[in-house]
Amino acid sequence: MIVILKQNSDKERVDRLMQHFKDMGLTIHYSQGENTTIFGLVGDTTKLDEGDIMAYDVVERVQRVTEPFKAVNRKFHHEDTVIEVAGRRIGAGYFNVMAGPCSVESEAQIVEVAEAVKRAGASFLRGGAFKPRTSPYSFQGLEDEGLKLLLEAKRQTGLPVVTEIMSEKHLDLFADVDIIQLGARNMQNFMLLKELGRSDKPILLKRGLSATMEEFLMAAEYIFAGGNTNVILCERGIRTFEKMIRNNLDISAVPLVKIFSHLPVIVDPSHAAGRRDMVQPLSRAAIAAGADGLIIEAHNDPKNALCDGAQSLDLPQFDAVMQDIRRRAAFEGREMMPQ
Amino acid sequence: MIVILKQNSDKERVDRLMQHFKDMGLTIHYSQGENTTIFGLVGDTTKLDEGDIMAYDVVERVQRVTEPFKAVNRKFHHEDTVIEVAGRRIGAGYFNVMAGPCSVESEAQIVEVAEAVKRAGASFLRGGAFKPRTSPYSFQGLEDEGLKLLLEAKRQTGLPVVTEIMSEKHLDLFADVDIIQLGARNMQNFMLLKELGRSDKPILLKRGLSATMEEFLMAAEYIFAGGNTNVILCERGIRTFEKMIRNNLDISAVPLVKIFSHLPVIVDPSHAAGRRDMVQPLSRAAIAAGADGLIIEAHNDPKNALCDGAQSLDLPQFDAVMQDIRRRAAFEGREMMPQ
Amino acid sequence: MIVILKQNSDKERVDRLMQHFKDMGLTIHYSQGENTTIFGLVGDTTKLDEGDIMAYDVVERVQRVTEPFKAVNRKFHHEDTVIEVAGRRIGAGYFNVMAGPCSVESEAQIVEVAEAVKRAGASFLRGGAFKPRTSPYSFQGLEDEGLKLLLEAKRQTGLPVVTEIMSEKHLDLFADVDIIQLGARNMQNFMLLKELGRSDKPILLKRGLSATMEEFLMAAEYIFAGGNTNVILCERGIRTFEKMIRNNLDISAVPLVKIFSHLPVIVDPSHAAGRRDMVQPLSRAAIAAGADGLIIEAHNDPKNALCDGAQSLDLPQFDAVMQDIRRRAAFEGREMMPQ
Amino acid sequence: MIVILKQNSDKERVDRLMQHFKDMGLTIHYSQGENTTIFGLVGDTTKLDEGDIMAYDVVERVQRVTEPFKAVNRKFHHEDTVIEVAGRRIGAGYFNVMAGPCSVESEAQIVEVAEAVKRAGASFLRGGAFKPRTSPYSFQGLEDEGLKLLLEAKRQTGLPVVTEIMSEKHLDLFADVDIIQLGARNMQNFMLLKELGRSDKPILLKRGLSATMEEFLMAAEYIFAGGNTNVILCERGIRTFEKMIRNNLDISAVPLVKIFSHLPVIVDPSHAAGRRDMVQPLSRAAIAAGADGLIIEAHNDPKNALCDGAQSLDLPQFDAVMQDIRRRAAFEGREMMPQ
Structure with missing residues (x-):
């Protein structure tokens, strides 16, 4: 200093x-x-x-001369961190695709999507049970029931699941969830960060809409400070002045994480732009920039989705995108999970 | 639509x-x-x-043709909302100054500050017990103990208190707090918004760092949707590209709230800029633009403050700023609380 | 360093x-x-x-330890700069209102507006002859002809004029203009800055849409470096993520200019928000924050204006705003120009 | 509408x-x-x-229902535009790398760099003669003399050149330049846009620091409106709240240009981040997202460069990056220019 x-x-x-x-x-x-x-x-x-x-x-x-983050700083931990969960490895060249609907809507829906994304090559099923919505009048997710359906889809397909937590009170409900997602709007919900720091679950930490890279890494540092070192970072677009798209994917975040930290970083091309036709080009950019994975919205029936339909791929579109992703991961010398 | x-x-x-x-x-x-x-x-x-x-x-x-917010929309509620708390009225021309240290540090400190800001004309004592800090290694507030000291200062001086809540789990602790503050980083912590909607306490809702005005009003709508109509909005600076100051006070927020909503709106000139020498000019701008009050950091010993010392006024500085504020409130025809 | x-x-x-x-x-x-x-x-x-x-x-x-600007830095020039032009003083407590239409449209229009704003108390007539427009298909101003009409209005009313230059090639045309405005989009048109530096005309330098305060002051430094020390800064709103209004008036710019520089600074409440109903509250905030003047759009017939009608006051509205401004300037102890 | x-x-x-x-x-x-x-x-x-x-x-x-741009709109011109210049094709799958120093400093320097980037596979030599600098005290380029040296390097190596114009008055000087660059700070210098519209030279139009995509395309529309349809767009990073890097490369701009327009779009990974170690990952992302080329700073002696040394690759680094680029262009099925 x-x-x-x-x-x-x-x-x-x-x-x-x-x-x-x-x-x-x-x-x-x-x-x-x-x-x-x-x-x-x-x-x-x-x-x-x-x-x-x-x-x-x-x-x-x-x-400041030295970064304010220590535990997540590459300077003090030179090797890439690899997180092992449900037989998958995340980080250090292993490549994972997490896919599924914005929100869990019914057993039939989530199972159908789970089977399809598994067949296409996804290594995790994503799906929202508790949904952060700007309006109190919008569908808020099926909550506990949605979580049960998601776990039922896991049981039927064997796909491990990632889903978002919105309250410290809910941690017990997430016992069988494989990766707990902390959403962009809660990236600086410090009480929840501390709670997740006391857990031993892998945490998918999404970058806040206007969080600097330093704040993003400091949020990860909070989880580390509590004792949980299983943190996966997720770049999902930042808020700018642009109006054509919902957010601007900050592709620089990927190499910056690699320079300053040892943590794995994945990219969410669906929320970044909020447009279905941007998912493929942004996925390609993310792989090329060095991301350790992608989290993509896919739905069996996007136009009747209960949220964020505009950005969801339908299942044949997702399958096509996955073929492209696999070809590109191979080009980059990344190992697709699961084996 | x-x-x-x-x-x-x-x-x-x-x-x-x-x-x-x-x-x-x-x-x-x-x-x-x-x-x-x-x-x-x-x-x-x-x-x-x-x-x-x-x-x-x-x-x-x-x-969208019509705004997505209803309950907080002036179109459906033409009169200014006035919130009554601890004998003070907030909104509709009544002017309140909330003042105190960034964080409660000891009984001596908080009581000394409380007495001084009361003497200078503040109508509420502010002080942080639970502190949102970017770094897990920074002082996190005295927590429960800080809350007790704050309430002790209230007991000794009669000043009602406003302090920040950071967890749904803490609501019971806030039973004797007069106004519960929801901080900028939790503006879209929807679970906490819902919890506060079920309370009957007045809520001081701070605007998120990059929240649009629509999102800000939708957060208030969440609290209303739960049944609590005692919401005071607080503009505290937005995040931009500027580097000379911490945040840019969005002065437009004040007239926009008055045009689109019936809720009271106050301004935080201390956090907005993060510089002591900006508190007075920004306070003046806020009063002139039509704000219903100010929330200002004042400390008996800023340079030994445990957080945010750079923006705290010392007690003689606060007294001088208050004299200026009173003269301006009178010019604007606003009634200073308490009478 | x-x-x-x-x-x-x-x-x-x-x-x-x-x-x-x-x-x-x-x-x-x-x-x-x-x-x-x-x-x-x-x-x-x-x-x-x-x-x-x-x-x-x-x-x-x-x-960097010291600011990169020298000539405009208050550290090396403690006194407020006062610019004298056409019998008006600008800066150091003297208060000027520049008013007129977005663009000059006809002799009848510009003379009518000039007479009205003079009567209401404006000290300068503003009006665009060369208009920067986002679209090549929008009205681009009457150009040379518009400049002649503006000068004709000056001749008939005695009001000095301020108008925007868009090309180095046009400097000769501006010989009888009292203050040359450099628009926000040209704030870093360095060739034009250098040209204006060689002129001895007062320059009204508008802040770029996303210019930092340092860049803003460095643009003024360019003009100083050429030998012209007659620079008036103008804050006109910055570009952010907000969608309800066109730009966010950066009220902090006013005290920051006063802290870091000795130059006069005025505020443009019309372009800042782009909404007629925001002109008065933003004007009030600007005066209270310490601005040395205002530049306001007023039109005899806003709904038939050839540009930016949405933000123009009509003449009775302008008159009402001016009465409010005069009362406030008096409260602040500022001397309204011209006396 | x-x-x-x-x-x-x-x-x-x-x-x-x-x-x-x-x-x-x-x-x-x-x-x-x-x-x-x-x-x-x-x-x-x-x-x-x-x-x-x-x-x-x-x-x-x-x-607005339809976009305000017509001539550059893909809706009215379905085929990708291909610009032919100096035997190179730009757009529609042809891939060009423009490389060279931030500024031309001497004949020895520019010729050495030209030979090296040509050998490495660049199809154009870039180099600044007129330099836009934030400070009037910074090196402003060798100006006319720099242009002559650049053209001398072209004569000696056969590499066509791209260089920035900063003034309408200089157009004649650019007669032998192959592609005229319009810099980010002049993207809405409408007089210069009109002048370039009257030229028949290919224009490399760089996106303004806070220009929306619509404004970016409207700037191209200005050039088209004057009759010049040889426009190459260039994404070079946008200004946000982030502090670790100079600008945030907006990778979304590439697919958005492809969706909304028929124009070629290239990416500048050097100015985007302002860090040498980001050039390679950002170049990779740009190719994968569909960019038609790259413009990269390379210098024979970055640490003694007269500007922007922090982001310049040295010649061996550039050679390594080019090998990577060629491998990736082949993977994408793009034809590297020149043949």
């Missing part, structure tokens, strides 16, 4: 600030220029908060 | 779509042009979701 | 970098920590470019 | 609005609901401006 002091600062106040840093166990490198005095703070600065330091009126500016 | 069909759409599929709308109890105004066919849907369209309709492959585009 | 080196950097390469800085006449403060080596560069760093320094592979990060 | 009227609008005013549309040669489809009256306007609506219509006080909302 670099602390730049205001010109002509009162010496006594500067000394008090130096003492404050020393009390925190930090070493100070003091550099006195003509117009500028600089402190370089050495030691564990993850506990320091820029805002706190800025409160000292002798301080002009503060600049 | 306007539905624009694709050119040369299959008649049978169009009929199926029309039937779908009729089944939802909607009346259809059909308009056939040379290249364009348009449906105008009349009736209660709040249950319709644009994404669902876009799933029909005959549909080119969907455009 | 602070330069943070990568761990374990090759000594020889570091020496080469140090030599590079010394060759530029800079003094280096060298600080060697356990894991981090830091250079503090002292001297005139405005010529340094962060990107260039990052190219050295021993460099981890670069952080 | 759909026009939604306010409830209970005055009949006479509505009639006047209808007459206005009829006078413009439009046919009106009138739809009267219980609470809503809707006009559907049929005919050539590209000349209509939403703002103008919103000025009528009987109008509640306006919604």
Whole structure:
């Protein structure tokens, strides 16, 4: 951490600030220029908060030198993390496709979709039981019942499942779920992050709509801090000024995760654009950029879907996209799960 | 709702779509042009979701005509809502200042600040017990203990209190809190919104960092949908590309709330910019734009604050800002609370 | 400028970098920590470019300490700049309202509007002759002819005029214009900035739609660098994710200009929101935040305006807004121009 | 165009609005609901401006049905446009790589780079003579002299050149340039767009930092409207809230251009992120998403580059990236230019 002091600062106040840093166990490198005095703070600065330091009126500016995340930082964990779940490996070149409907609607629907996406080569079944909806008047998911149907589809097809949690109170309900998804709107629901940190389930952490990459990695750090190191990151589009599409897939997120972290990262091309015809090109871009997998919406009957029909592939479309994905994963030298 | 069909759409599929709308109890105004066919849907369209309709492959585009929010919509409730709490009125020209430290740190601190802000003219004491922090390594608030100290300050000074809730599990702890704050990062924590909808406490709903005005009002609609009509909106800055300040106060939010809703709206000039020297000019802008109040960070010792010191006023600064606020509220013909 | 080196950097390469800085006449403060080596560069760093320094592979990060702008920086010019033009003073507490139609359409129209806005108390007549339009099929302004009509209105009413330049080639045409406006889309048209820098006309520099405050001030610095110190900044709304309004007025820009620069800053409430009913509340916020003036669209017949009718006030509405503005300027202790 | 009227609008005013549309040669489809009256306007609506219509006080909302761009719209020109220049074809599956330094610095430099990128397989040499720089104190390019050196490199190597124009006044200087680049900051410099529309040179049109896709295509429409149909679009990253990288490459732009337009689109992975280590993954994503080419910064000595060194590949790095690009273009079935 670099602390730049205001010109002509009162010496006594500067000394008090130096003492404050020393009390925190930090070493100070003091550099006195003509117009500028600089402190370089050495030691564990993850506990320091820029805002706190800025409160000292002798301080002009503060600049972090090292990233505020530690446990998820590649600097301190050079190898790619591989998460093993239900016989699948996620990360480090293993490639997984998670597919299924936006929401679970009935046993017939979820089983039909599960069978189809399994046949097409998906390694996980996704499906929403608890649905975050902008409007209280929109369909909110089948909730507990939806979860049961999803697990029934798992039983019938053998596909492990990934589904979204929306409340700390529901954790027990998710006991048989294979991967728990934390949605974009809850990426900084810190209580839920802490709760998931105490779990040992793999967590699919979706990036918030306007979360910086640093905040995204800090959310993963929360889960790690609780003891759960099974975190899969998911880029799903960010909010910008653009109006033609719902969100802008931030393809840079994929290589940035690979540079700064050891965690697996997958991409959601369905929610990113909100348009069916963008799923294939965005999937291709994600694979080429180095993503460890994809999560894709597929429905047996998109036009009667109870949510987000505009972005769902129908089953033949999904099958075609999967063939393309497999060809591309092979080109990239990635191993498709499951074997 | 306007539905624009694709050119040369299959008649049978169009009929199926029309039937779908009729089944939802909607009346259809059909308009056939040379290249364009348009449906105008009349009736209660709040249950319709644009994404669902876009799933029909005959549909080119969907455009909402009426706002998706009803209960909080000024069209259906012309009078300004006034919320009465602890002898204060909020909304409709009554002006409230809520003030206090970012976080409760000790009894001495919170009581000293409470006395000072009361003396200066604040009508509520704010203070964080549960703190949302980007880093798991930052101070997370005194939690239950902080809440107790806050209520102790209320007991000693008579100032009603406003403090943030971060978990559905904590609602019982907030029984003696006067106004429950829902933070920006939880604005679309729908489970917590529903829980607060079942409460009868006034809710201070902060706008999400990248929430559109429509989403902001829909979050309020969630609380109303649960039966709780005591919602105070709070604009606290939005996330943009700017780097000099933490967030950009969206001053337009104030008149937009007044145009589209009947709810009170206050402004948080402290979190908006994250700079102490911006609190006064942003407060002035907020009053002039028609805000019903302000929520301001004030601390007895900002430089030793355990969070967000950079934006906290010290007590003499707060006193000076309050004098300015009172003079301006009088100019605007607003009644300062409490009387 | 602070330069943070990568761990374990090759000594020889570091020496080469140090030599590079010394060759530029800079003094280096060298600080060697356990894991981090830091250079503090002292001297005139405005010529340094962060990107260039990052190219050295021993460099981890670069952080500017002093602002990259000098001539417009308040640090080196403490007094507010006051620009004198046509008997009006702009800046330092003098308050100006510039008003008129989006575009000049006919002599009758521009003279009628000029007389009305003068009567209401405006100190400048605005009106577009050359119009930047998103579509090549939209009305592009009356161009040279529009400029003549605007100057005719000036002749008949005595109101000085402000109008937008869109091409370096047109500078001669603007000889009798009092203030030349540079539009938001041309804020980083560097050739035009340089040309205006060689002029001695006051320049009304509008902030680009997504220009940071630093870039905004750097655009002013371009004009100063050419020798023209008559620059008036204009905040006119920034582009964000919000959909209810065209742009979000960045009210923070006003105090930030006052903190970092000595230049006058005015606000355009008409283009900011693009809605007539937002002009008054945004004007009020601007005055309260410390703006030195306003530029407002007013038209004798907004619904037949050839552009941007949605945001134009009609003449009685403008008159009402002006009465409100005068009352508020008086409250703030600002002197309305012209006296 | 759909026009939604306010409830209970005055009949006479509505009639006047209808007459206005009829006078413009439009046919009106009138739809009267219980609470809503809707006009559907049929005919050539590209000349209509939403703002103008919103000025009528009987109008509640306006919604465009057809895109405002015509000449560049795929609906009216189904085949991919192929631009032929200097024996290269651009678009429709032909793949071009344009490479070279940020700025031309000397004959030795530009010739060395030209030879190296040609050897590696680039089909065009890029290099800046006129440089848009945020600071007036930064190196502004060698200007006329730089252009001469670039053309000298073309003479020596046979590589056609692409370079940026910054002023209408310079068009004559660009007579021997093969492709004229219009930079992101000038994307809505409408005078320059018109001038380029009168030229017959291929134009590389870079997307503005916060330009919507619609605005981007409308800028191309300006060039078409002047008679020049040789436009190559270039996605180069958009401005968002993210701080780790300079801009966020909007990979969605590639498929969106393909859906809505017939123009070729290339990607600039160097400016997008501003980090050397992102060039390869972003290039891969661009090829996979369907881009018609890439424009990449390569320099013989990035750390001594006079601008943007942080993002330049050195020549061996560029060679490695090109080998990867060729392998991927082959996989995609694209024909690398030149043959």
